[in-house]
Amino acid sequence: MAGRSTPLVVELPRQPGRRENRWAHLLGENLGVQPADPQLGDGRPSVERHVGAPAVSTPGPHTVGAAAPPMSPALEPFRSMLGRWEGDGVGEYPTIDDFAYTETITFASLADKPVIQYTSTTRHADDGRPLHAETGYLRVLGESKLELVVAQAPGLIEAGSGIATHPGGADDRHAVRLVIDSTIVSGTTTAKEVTATERCYLVTGGRLEYDIAMAAVGHPMTHHLTAELKRVGAASAL
Secondary structure (H helix, E strand, C coil): CCCCCCEEEEEECCCCCCCCCEEEEECCCCCCCCCCCCCCCCCCEECCCCCCCCCCCCCCCCCCCCCCCCCHHHHHHHHHHEEEEEEEEEECCCCCCEEEEEEEEEEEECCCCCCCEEEECCCCEECEEEEEEEEEEEEECCCCCEEEEEECCCEEEEEEEEEEECHHHHHCCCCCCEEEEEEEECCCCCCCCCCEEEEEEEEEECCCEEEEEEEEEECEEEEEECCCEEEEECCEEE
């Protein structure tokens, strides 16, 4: 191969302490990030290896096709929540006209941490215009204690704590009810005043229902939203 009109290999000078010469192939460029071999003198990427030595491929930390990180065991009681949900809801409050909306919610485990990532987007049922969006994290503390942190597009940040129960008993071991009361609600200088919230979620079978109340703009805790959604996508890890 070295004697061809277009050589396929080149013999490298024997280095001190070596009993045999080494060879390097000239078949294209090495895609690895390596400096040019000064012994070749032509600026080619270094492709030298001992004749007969096996090529080694080392996968990176995000190899395509690698298995997803395992879900935290702490999330097992909440597995029925994980996934994508779509459905309809209605809203009311003393300061606004009643309205109907469509909603998409996702709950996804956060790698192997005892945390569920939550997102919600809603659109007006009549014309599809965007109404609301929020995203946050549900932190699982043991079998029944929870913490919720949510950032809302209208300029509000909400943090709360609550409990989880499993009301289905032997008939539905995967039923989950979450009741979460805010511990703090804070907003930007242009956000509407909201001082407290109450959230109640119920997952049973392939259905997700919730009720949300809030104290806002001078009104005491008052019912605000009710919705029912159905599962449309499987759970996934982030």
